[in-house]
Amino acid sequence: MIRLSIPLRQALARLTLPIMIALAFGTMLLGKADALLAERLRASLADALAPIYAALAEPVQAVRHAVDEVRALATMREENARLREENDRLRRWHAAALALEAENAMLQRQLNFVPDAAPAFTTAKVVADGGGTYARAVLLATGPRHPVRKGQVALDERGFVGRVTEVGARSARVLLATDMNSRVPVTLEGSRARAIMAGTNNARPRLTHWPEGVIPQDGERVVTSAEAGAFPAGLPVGVVRINPTGGAEVELFAQLDRLDLVRLFDYGLRGILPPESVARPEPRTPRR
Protein backbone atom coordinates (compact mmCIF):
# COMPACT_ATOMS: atom_id res chain seq x y z
CA MET A 1 0.00 0.00 0.00
CA ILE A 2 1.24 3.48 -0.84
CA ARG A 3 1.93 5.52 2.25
CA LEU A 4 0.42 8.98 2.04
CA SER A 5 0.56 11.84 4.46
CA ILE A 6 -2.52 12.27 6.60
CA PRO A 7 -3.70 15.64 5.15
CA LEU A 8 -3.34 14.30 1.63
CA ARG A 9 -5.27 11.20 2.52
CA GLN A 10 -8.01 13.30 4.11
CA ALA A 11 -8.18 15.51 1.05
CA LEU A 12 -8.44 12.43 -1.16
CA ALA A 13 -11.19 11.00 1.05
CA ARG A 14 -13.07 14.26 0.80
CA LEU A 15 -12.64 14.28 -2.98
CA THR A 16 -13.87 10.74 -3.63
CA LEU A 17 -17.55 11.62 -3.41
CA PRO A 18 -17.46 14.51 -5.92
CA ILE A 19 -15.29 12.43 -8.25
CA MET A 20 -17.73 9.55 -8.00
CA ILE A 21 -20.69 11.84 -8.70
CA ALA A 22 -18.88 13.23 -11.72
CA LEU A 23 -18.18 9.67 -12.83
CA ALA A 24 -21.87 8.85 -12.39
CA PHE A 25 -22.84 11.69 -14.68
CA GLY A 26 -20.19 10.48 -17.10
CA THR A 27 -21.77 7.03 -17.00
CA MET A 28 -25.13 8.60 -17.67
CA LEU A 29 -23.79 10.39 -20.72
CA LEU A 30 -22.05 7.24 -21.88
CA GLY A 31 -25.26 5.25 -21.52
CA LYS A 32 -27.12 7.91 -23.46
CA ALA A 33 -24.49 8.12 -26.18
CA ASP A 34 -24.02 4.38 -26.62
CA ALA A 35 -27.28 2.59 -25.95
CA LEU A 36 -25.73 -0.72 -26.93
CA LEU A 37 -23.24 -0.50 -24.08
CA ALA A 38 -25.90 -0.76 -21.39
CA GLU A 39 -27.51 -3.61 -23.27
CA ARG A 40 -24.25 -5.50 -23.53
CA LEU A 41 -23.48 -4.91 -19.84
CA ARG A 42 -26.96 -6.12 -18.89
CA ALA A 43 -26.58 -9.20 -21.04
CA SER A 44 -23.26 -10.14 -19.46
CA LEU A 45 -24.65 -9.52 -15.96
CA ALA A 46 -27.66 -11.69 -16.78
CA ASP A 47 -25.30 -14.39 -18.07
CA ALA A 48 -23.42 -14.29 -14.80
CA LEU A 49 -26.57 -14.33 -12.67
CA ALA A 50 -28.44 -16.96 -14.63
CA PRO A 51 -26.95 -19.97 -12.76
CA ILE A 52 -27.83 -18.33 -9.42
CA TYR A 53 -31.40 -17.76 -10.49
CA ALA A 54 -31.59 -21.28 -11.89
CA ALA A 55 -30.46 -22.70 -8.59
CA LEU A 56 -32.90 -20.42 -6.80
CA ALA A 57 -35.79 -21.46 -8.99
CA GLU A 58 -35.86 -24.99 -7.52
CA PRO A 59 -36.73 -24.13 -3.91
CA VAL A 60 -39.02 -21.33 -5.04
CA GLN A 61 -40.86 -23.80 -7.23
CA ALA A 62 -41.10 -26.21 -4.30
CA VAL A 63 -42.53 -23.50 -2.06
CA ARG A 64 -45.00 -22.49 -4.71
CA HIS A 65 -46.09 -26.09 -5.16
CA ALA A 66 -46.56 -26.44 -1.41
CA VAL A 67 -48.67 -23.27 -1.31
CA ASP A 68 -50.76 -24.50 -4.22
CA GLU A 69 -51.19 -27.83 -2.47
CA VAL A 70 -52.42 -26.16 0.71
CA ARG A 71 -54.78 -23.97 -1.28
CA ALA A 72 -56.12 -26.98 -3.15
CA LEU A 73 -56.70 -28.79 0.15
CA ALA A 74 -58.61 -25.80 1.45
CA THR A 75 -60.90 -25.68 -1.56
CA MET A 76 -61.29 -29.44 -1.77
CA ARG A 77 -64.25 -29.54 0.57
CA GLU A 78 -66.46 -27.20 -1.39
CA GLU A 79 -65.17 -28.69 -4.62
CA ASN A 80 -66.32 -32.05 -3.32
CA ALA A 81 -69.77 -30.77 -2.50
CA ARG A 82 -70.03 -29.15 -5.88
CA LEU A 83 -68.91 -32.31 -7.67
CA ARG A 84 -71.38 -34.44 -5.73
CA GLU A 85 -74.19 -32.11 -6.65
CA GLU A 86 -73.06 -32.09 -10.27
CA ASN A 87 -72.77 -35.87 -10.22
CA ASP A 88 -76.39 -36.16 -9.05
CA ARG A 89 -77.51 -33.86 -11.80
CA LEU A 90 -75.51 -35.72 -14.42
CA ARG A 91 -76.87 -39.04 -13.23
CA ARG A 92 -80.37 -37.74 -13.75
CA TRP A 93 -79.38 -36.60 -17.25
CA HIS A 94 -77.76 -39.94 -17.88
CA ALA A 95 -80.99 -41.72 -16.98
CA ALA A 96 -82.92 -39.33 -19.20
CA ALA A 97 -80.50 -39.94 -22.06
CA LEU A 98 -80.78 -43.71 -21.70
CA ALA A 99 -84.55 -43.48 -21.70
CA LEU A 100 -84.51 -41.27 -24.77
CA GLU A 101 -82.10 -43.57 -26.53
CA ALA A 102 -84.31 -46.56 -25.87
CA GLU A 103 -87.36 -44.65 -27.03
CA ASN A 104 -85.53 -43.51 -30.15
CA ALA A 105 -84.49 -47.06 -30.98
CA MET A 106 -88.04 -48.24 -30.51
CA LEU A 107 -89.45 -45.53 -32.74
CA GLN A 108 -86.87 -46.18 -35.42
CA ARG A 109 -87.75 -49.85 -35.37
CA GLN A 110 -91.38 -48.97 -35.90
CA LEU A 111 -90.60 -46.63 -38.78
CA ASN A 112 -88.19 -48.95 -40.58
CA PHE A 113 -85.79 -46.03 -40.44
CA VAL A 114 -82.62 -46.53 -42.48
CA PRO A 115 -79.74 -44.38 -41.16
CA ASP A 116 -77.53 -42.43 -43.56
CA ALA A 117 -74.47 -44.32 -44.57
CA ALA A 118 -71.27 -42.47 -43.80
CA PRO A 119 -70.19 -41.14 -47.20
CA ALA A 120 -67.03 -42.56 -48.67
CA PHE A 121 -64.50 -40.02 -49.80
CA THR A 122 -61.13 -39.85 -51.46
CA THR A 123 -58.65 -37.07 -51.14
CA ALA A 124 -57.04 -35.60 -54.20
CA LYS A 125 -54.34 -33.02 -54.69
CA VAL A 126 -55.06 -29.85 -56.65
CA VAL A 127 -52.37 -29.45 -59.29
CA ALA A 128 -53.54 -26.60 -61.49
CA ASP A 129 -56.15 -23.89 -61.70
CA GLY A 130 -58.10 -22.82 -64.71
CA GLY A 131 -57.72 -24.15 -68.20
CA GLY A 132 -60.22 -26.21 -70.03
CA THR A 133 -63.69 -25.10 -70.87
CA TYR A 134 -64.37 -23.28 -67.64
CA ALA A 135 -62.97 -20.09 -66.23
CA ARG A 136 -63.13 -21.29 -62.64
CA ALA A 137 -62.08 -24.89 -62.45
CA VAL A 138 -59.23 -26.84 -60.91
CA LEU A 139 -57.41 -29.91 -62.07
CA LEU A 140 -56.94 -32.73 -59.58
CA ALA A 141 -54.23 -35.33 -59.72
CA THR A 142 -55.88 -38.66 -59.11
CA GLY A 143 -54.19 -41.99 -59.02
CA PRO A 144 -55.30 -44.78 -61.34
CA ARG A 145 -56.97 -46.52 -58.42
CA HIS A 146 -58.89 -43.49 -57.24
CA PRO A 147 -62.55 -44.22 -57.76
CA VAL A 148 -63.27 -40.79 -59.20
CA ARG A 149 -66.59 -40.39 -60.93
CA LYS A 150 -68.44 -37.55 -62.55
CA GLY A 151 -70.88 -35.79 -60.31
CA GLN A 152 -68.85 -36.34 -57.14
CA VAL A 153 -68.94 -33.44 -54.72
CA ALA A 154 -65.68 -31.73 -53.83
CA LEU A 155 -65.21 -30.15 -50.41
CA ASP A 156 -62.19 -28.63 -48.80
CA GLU A 157 -61.75 -28.64 -45.02
CA ARG A 158 -64.24 -25.78 -44.64
CA GLY A 159 -67.01 -26.31 -47.09
CA PHE A 160 -68.34 -26.82 -50.57
CA VAL A 161 -65.90 -26.36 -53.46
CA GLY A 162 -67.59 -27.69 -56.57
CA ARG A 163 -68.39 -30.75 -58.57
CA VAL A 164 -66.36 -33.15 -60.68
CA THR A 165 -67.19 -32.54 -64.35
CA GLU A 166 -64.48 -34.34 -66.29
CA VAL A 167 -62.55 -37.45 -65.41
CA GLY A 168 -59.35 -38.62 -67.03
CA ALA A 169 -57.07 -41.55 -66.29
CA ARG A 170 -54.89 -39.63 -63.88
CA SER A 171 -56.73 -36.39 -63.46
CA ALA A 172 -60.13 -34.95 -62.87
CA ARG A 173 -61.53 -31.47 -63.36
CA VAL A 174 -63.68 -29.83 -60.70
CA LEU A 175 -66.02 -27.03 -61.71
CA LEU A 176 -65.85 -24.54 -58.87
CA ALA A 177 -68.95 -22.97 -57.39
CA THR A 178 -67.76 -19.54 -58.55
CA ASP A 179 -67.72 -20.43 -62.25
CA MET A 180 -70.27 -18.80 -64.49
CA ASN A 181 -71.63 -22.20 -65.47
CA SER A 182 -72.13 -23.39 -61.93
CA ARG A 183 -75.67 -23.58 -60.58
CA VAL A 184 -76.06 -25.13 -57.18
CA PRO A 185 -79.39 -25.67 -55.45
CA VAL A 186 -79.08 -24.36 -51.90
CA THR A 187 -81.17 -23.89 -48.81
CA LEU A 188 -81.08 -20.74 -46.68
CA GLU A 189 -80.72 -22.20 -43.24
CA GLY A 190 -82.63 -19.52 -41.38
CA SER A 191 -85.82 -19.53 -43.45
CA ARG A 192 -85.46 -23.03 -45.00
CA ALA A 193 -86.12 -21.36 -48.35
CA ARG A 194 -84.69 -22.91 -51.50
CA ALA A 195 -82.61 -20.86 -53.89
CA ILE A 196 -80.07 -21.27 -56.64
CA MET A 197 -76.50 -20.18 -56.18
CA ALA A 198 -75.22 -19.05 -59.53
CA GLY A 199 -71.54 -18.44 -60.18
CA THR A 200 -70.46 -15.16 -61.77
CA ASN A 201 -66.71 -15.81 -62.24
CA ASN A 202 -66.23 -13.50 -59.24
CA ALA A 203 -65.27 -14.55 -55.74
CA ARG A 204 -68.89 -14.50 -54.53
CA PRO A 205 -71.63 -16.36 -56.41
CA ARG A 206 -75.04 -14.73 -56.63
CA LEU A 207 -78.21 -16.04 -55.02
CA THR A 208 -81.14 -16.24 -57.41
CA HIS A 209 -84.62 -17.68 -57.60
CA TRP A 210 -85.51 -17.52 -53.97
CA PRO A 211 -89.24 -17.79 -53.29
CA GLU A 212 -91.41 -14.75 -52.94
CA GLY A 213 -91.81 -13.39 -49.45
CA VAL A 214 -88.39 -14.53 -48.30
CA ILE A 215 -85.52 -12.11 -48.14
CA PRO A 216 -82.05 -13.54 -47.60
CA GLN A 217 -80.62 -12.08 -44.44
CA ASP A 218 -77.03 -10.90 -44.24
CA GLY A 219 -75.00 -13.51 -42.36
CA GLU A 220 -77.50 -16.32 -42.90
CA ARG A 221 -75.89 -19.71 -43.43
CA VAL A 222 -76.30 -21.37 -46.81
CA VAL A 223 -76.20 -25.16 -47.21
CA THR A 224 -76.75 -27.38 -50.20
CA SER A 225 -80.20 -28.73 -50.87
CA ALA A 226 -81.09 -32.14 -52.21
CA GLU A 227 -83.26 -30.63 -54.92
CA ALA A 228 -82.76 -32.34 -58.31
CA GLY A 229 -80.72 -35.10 -56.73
CA ALA A 230 -77.34 -33.57 -57.57
CA PHE A 231 -76.16 -32.86 -54.05
CA PRO A 232 -76.95 -34.23 -50.64
CA ALA A 233 -78.74 -31.82 -48.33
CA GLY A 234 -76.91 -29.91 -45.67
CA LEU A 235 -73.33 -29.52 -46.92
CA PRO A 236 -71.95 -26.20 -45.67
CA VAL A 237 -71.59 -23.70 -48.50
CA GLY A 238 -71.21 -20.21 -47.07
CA VAL A 239 -73.03 -17.23 -45.61
CA VAL A 240 -75.26 -14.67 -47.28
CA ARG A 241 -73.75 -11.25 -47.89
CA ILE A 242 -75.77 -8.35 -49.21
CA ASN A 243 -73.60 -6.35 -51.63
CA PRO A 244 -73.74 -2.54 -51.85
CA THR A 245 -76.19 -2.67 -54.77
CA GLY A 246 -78.60 -4.77 -52.75
CA GLY A 247 -77.98 -8.12 -54.41
CA ALA A 248 -77.64 -11.23 -52.33
CA GLU A 249 -74.32 -13.04 -52.66
CA VAL A 250 -72.77 -16.01 -50.95
CA GLU A 251 -69.43 -15.75 -49.22
CA LEU A 252 -68.12 -19.30 -49.54
CA PHE A 253 -66.60 -21.08 -46.58
CA ALA A 254 -64.14 -22.82 -48.88
CA GLN A 255 -60.98 -20.94 -49.76
CA LEU A 256 -61.13 -21.35 -53.51
CA ASP A 257 -58.12 -19.15 -54.16
CA ARG A 258 -55.81 -21.37 -52.17
CA LEU A 259 -57.03 -24.87 -52.72
CA ASP A 260 -54.43 -27.57 -52.20
CA LEU A 261 -56.35 -30.68 -51.23
CA VAL A 262 -59.98 -31.48 -51.81
CA ARG A 263 -62.07 -34.37 -50.63
CA LEU A 264 -64.26 -35.99 -53.23
CA PHE A 265 -67.42 -37.41 -51.70
CA ASP A 266 -69.41 -40.02 -53.46
CA TYR A 267 -73.03 -39.78 -52.40
CA GLY A 268 -74.14 -42.02 -55.22
CA LEU A 269 -76.26 -39.24 -56.68
CA ARG A 270 -76.76 -39.19 -60.43
CA GLY A 271 -79.32 -36.45 -60.68
CA ILE A 272 -77.75 -34.15 -63.19
CA LEU A 273 -74.59 -35.11 -64.97
CA PRO A 274 -72.81 -33.52 -67.92
CA PRO A 275 -74.06 -34.78 -71.25
CA GLU A 276 -71.18 -37.18 -72.09
CA SER A 277 -72.31 -39.44 -69.31
CA VAL A 278 -75.17 -40.49 -71.52
CA ALA A 279 -72.74 -41.70 -74.15
CA ARG A 280 -70.32 -43.26 -71.67
CA PRO A 281 -72.10 -45.33 -69.05
CA GLU A 282 -70.76 -45.68 -65.50
CA PRO A 283 -68.35 -46.96 -64.39
CA ARG A 284 -66.18 -45.15 -66.82
CA THR A 285 -63.42 -47.06 -68.63
CA PRO A 286 -60.01 -45.42 -68.28
CA ARG A 287 -59.04 -43.19 -71.17
CA ARG A 288 -55.80 -44.18 -72.84
Added chain:
Amino acid sequence: MVTTVPPRPQPGRKEPPPGLAARLDALGRAAFPGCATAILMVLAAAPVGLPPAVAAITLPAVFFWSVFRPGAMAPPVVFALGLLLDLLTLAPLGSGIVALLLVHGCALRWRRFIARQSFLTVWLIFCAFALGAASLLWALHALLSLSAPPFAPVLDMSLLAAGLYPAMAHLMTRAHEAMRHGETTP
Protein backbone atom coordinates in the same frame (compact mmCIF):
# COMPACT_ATOMS: atom_id res chain seq x y z
CA MET B 1 -15.67 6.68 12.06
CA VAL B 2 -15.92 7.37 15.74
CA THR B 3 -17.28 3.95 16.48
CA THR B 4 -14.79 2.03 14.39
CA VAL B 5 -11.54 3.35 15.89
CA PRO B 6 -9.99 0.57 17.97
CA PRO B 7 -8.62 1.48 21.40
CA ARG B 8 -5.15 2.94 21.29
CA PRO B 9 -2.39 0.60 22.35
CA GLN B 10 -0.44 1.48 25.45
CA PRO B 11 2.29 4.03 24.71
CA GLY B 12 5.81 2.76 24.79
CA ARG B 13 5.04 -0.56 23.25
CA LYS B 14 5.02 -1.22 19.57
CA GLU B 15 1.71 -2.52 18.31
CA PRO B 16 2.11 -6.08 17.13
CA PRO B 17 1.45 -6.45 13.40
CA PRO B 18 -2.03 -7.89 12.77
CA GLY B 19 -2.08 -11.59 12.00
CA LEU B 20 -3.66 -13.19 8.97
CA ALA B 21 -6.85 -14.07 10.82
CA ALA B 22 -7.21 -10.53 12.15
CA ARG B 23 -6.63 -9.09 8.71
CA LEU B 24 -9.19 -11.43 7.14
CA ASP B 25 -11.55 -10.45 9.92
CA ALA B 26 -11.12 -6.76 9.19
CA LEU B 27 -11.48 -7.34 5.48
CA GLY B 28 -14.68 -9.28 6.04
CA ARG B 29 -16.09 -6.56 8.24
CA ALA B 30 -15.22 -3.89 5.70
CA ALA B 31 -16.70 -5.86 2.80
CA PHE B 32 -19.81 -7.09 4.57
CA PRO B 33 -22.18 -4.13 4.03
CA GLY B 34 -21.49 -3.77 0.32
CA CYS B 35 -21.49 -7.51 -0.40
CA ALA B 36 -24.62 -8.19 1.65
CA THR B 37 -26.43 -5.36 -0.11
CA ALA B 38 -25.35 -6.61 -3.52
CA ILE B 39 -26.47 -10.16 -2.72
CA LEU B 40 -29.81 -8.89 -1.43
CA MET B 41 -30.27 -6.89 -4.61
CA VAL B 42 -29.51 -9.87 -6.81
CA LEU B 43 -31.94 -12.01 -4.81
CA ALA B 44 -34.61 -9.30 -5.00
CA ALA B 45 -34.18 -9.18 -8.77
CA ALA B 46 -34.72 -12.94 -9.07
CA PRO B 47 -37.68 -13.65 -11.32
CA VAL B 48 -39.84 -15.43 -8.77
CA GLY B 49 -43.00 -13.42 -9.22
CA LEU B 50 -42.40 -10.95 -6.41
CA PRO B 51 -42.82 -7.24 -7.14
CA PRO B 52 -39.63 -5.62 -8.36
CA ALA B 53 -38.10 -4.36 -5.15
CA VAL B 54 -34.43 -3.95 -6.06
CA ALA B 55 -34.32 -0.17 -5.60
CA ALA B 56 -36.47 -0.40 -2.48
CA ILE B 57 -33.91 -2.81 -0.97
CA THR B 58 -30.89 -0.79 -2.00
CA LEU B 59 -31.99 2.54 -0.55
CA PRO B 60 -32.33 1.46 3.11
CA ALA B 61 -29.03 -0.43 2.98
CA VAL B 62 -27.08 2.50 1.51
CA PHE B 63 -28.70 4.96 3.91
CA PHE B 64 -28.15 2.81 6.99
CA TRP B 65 -24.53 1.94 6.30
CA SER B 66 -23.71 5.52 5.25
CA VAL B 67 -25.03 6.79 8.56
CA PHE B 68 -23.75 4.13 10.91
CA ARG B 69 -20.70 2.66 9.20
CA PRO B 70 -19.50 5.04 6.51
CA GLY B 71 -16.08 3.40 6.44
CA ALA B 72 -17.61 0.28 4.90
CA MET B 73 -19.91 2.17 2.54
CA ALA B 74 -17.37 4.28 0.68
CA PRO B 75 -18.33 6.23 -2.45
CA PRO B 76 -16.81 3.61 -4.81
CA VAL B 77 -18.92 0.91 -3.17
CA VAL B 78 -22.01 3.10 -3.58
CA PHE B 79 -21.03 3.66 -7.20
CA ALA B 80 -20.78 -0.09 -7.78
CA LEU B 81 -24.13 -0.70 -6.08
CA GLY B 82 -25.72 2.02 -8.20
CA LEU B 83 -24.34 0.48 -11.36
CA LEU B 84 -25.70 -2.92 -10.30
CA LEU B 85 -29.05 -1.28 -9.56
CA ASP B 86 -29.20 0.31 -12.99
CA LEU B 87 -28.27 -2.94 -14.69
CA LEU B 88 -30.78 -4.98 -12.69
CA THR B 89 -33.72 -2.61 -13.08
CA LEU B 90 -33.41 -1.64 -16.76
CA ALA B 91 -33.25 2.00 -15.68
CA PRO B 92 -31.25 4.46 -17.81
CA LEU B 93 -27.60 3.85 -17.06
CA GLY B 94 -26.28 6.27 -14.42
CA SER B 95 -29.53 7.47 -12.87
CA GLY B 96 -29.41 4.98 -10.02
CA ILE B 97 -25.75 5.77 -9.42
CA VAL B 98 -26.41 9.49 -9.09
CA ALA B 99 -29.40 8.97 -6.80
CA LEU B 100 -27.55 6.56 -4.50
CA LEU B 101 -24.44 8.76 -4.39
CA LEU B 102 -26.52 11.79 -3.43
CA VAL B 103 -28.33 9.81 -0.72
CA HIS B 104 -24.96 8.64 0.50
CA GLY B 105 -23.52 12.15 0.45
CA CYS B 106 -26.44 13.71 2.33
CA ALA B 107 -26.54 10.91 4.87
CA LEU B 108 -22.80 11.25 5.39
CA ARG B 109 -23.11 15.01 5.80
CA TRP B 110 -25.82 14.78 8.47
CA ARG B 111 -24.77 11.52 10.05
CA ARG B 112 -23.68 13.10 13.32
CA PHE B 113 -27.15 14.57 13.69
CA ILE B 114 -29.02 11.49 12.43
CA ALA B 115 -27.10 8.94 14.47
CA ARG B 116 -28.12 10.65 17.70
CA GLN B 117 -31.87 10.47 16.98
CA SER B 118 -34.28 7.79 18.10
CA PHE B 119 -35.21 4.99 15.74
CA LEU B 120 -38.56 6.55 14.87
CA THR B 121 -36.99 9.87 13.91
CA VAL B 122 -34.37 8.08 11.79
CA TRP B 123 -37.17 6.25 10.04
CA LEU B 124 -38.99 9.49 9.31
CA ILE B 125 -35.78 11.03 8.01
CA PHE B 126 -35.29 7.96 5.83
CA CYS B 127 -38.82 8.38 4.47
CA ALA B 128 -37.87 11.90 3.40
CA PHE B 129 -34.69 10.55 1.85
CA ALA B 130 -36.62 7.86 -0.03
CA LEU B 131 -39.09 10.38 -1.36
CA GLY B 132 -36.26 12.68 -2.42
CA ALA B 133 -34.43 9.83 -4.12
CA ALA B 134 -37.61 8.79 -5.91
CA SER B 135 -38.19 12.33 -7.16
CA LEU B 136 -34.58 12.53 -8.29
CA LEU B 137 -34.87 9.18 -10.11
CA TRP B 138 -38.06 10.36 -11.78
CA ALA B 139 -36.46 13.64 -12.83
CA LEU B 140 -33.41 11.83 -14.21
CA HIS B 141 -35.58 9.39 -16.15
CA ALA B 142 -37.57 12.29 -17.56
CA LEU B 143 -34.38 14.12 -18.49
CA LEU B 144 -32.77 11.08 -20.10
CA SER B 145 -35.82 10.01 -22.09
CA LEU B 146 -36.98 13.60 -22.81
CA SER B 147 -40.54 12.68 -21.82
CA ALA B 148 -42.47 12.59 -18.56
CA PRO B 149 -42.72 9.00 -17.27
CA PRO B 150 -45.54 8.25 -14.78
CA PHE B 151 -44.65 9.18 -11.21
CA ALA B 152 -46.56 6.30 -9.61
CA PRO B 153 -43.84 3.59 -9.98
CA VAL B 154 -41.14 5.64 -8.26
CA LEU B 155 -43.63 6.68 -5.58
CA ASP B 156 -44.45 3.01 -5.01
CA MET B 157 -40.75 2.30 -4.83
CA SER B 158 -40.19 4.95 -2.15
CA LEU B 159 -43.17 3.74 -0.11
CA LEU B 160 -41.91 0.16 -0.37
CA ALA B 161 -38.46 1.29 0.74
CA ALA B 162 -39.97 3.16 3.70
CA GLY B 163 -41.95 0.08 4.63
CA LEU B 164 -38.96 -2.22 4.31
CA TYR B 165 -36.67 0.05 6.33
CA PRO B 166 -37.62 -1.08 9.89
CA ALA B 167 -37.13 -4.78 9.13
CA MET B 168 -33.89 -4.19 7.27
CA ALA B 169 -32.65 -1.74 9.88
CA HIS B 170 -33.31 -4.30 12.59
CA LEU B 171 -31.17 -6.90 10.84
CA MET B 172 -28.46 -4.40 9.92
CA THR B 173 -28.35 -3.05 13.47
CA ARG B 174 -27.71 -6.56 14.76
CA ALA B 175 -24.93 -7.04 12.21
CA HIS B 176 -23.51 -3.65 13.10
CA GLU B 177 -23.56 -4.45 16.82
CA ALA B 178 -21.89 -7.79 16.19
CA MET B 179 -19.16 -6.13 14.12
CA ARG B 180 -18.59 -3.46 16.73
CA HIS B 181 -18.39 -6.15 19.36
CA GLY B 182 -15.81 -7.97 17.26
CA GLU B 183 -13.75 -4.80 16.86
CA THR B 184 -13.73 -3.59 20.45
CA THR B 185 -12.89 -6.93 22.12
CA PRO B 186 -9.35 -7.89 21.29
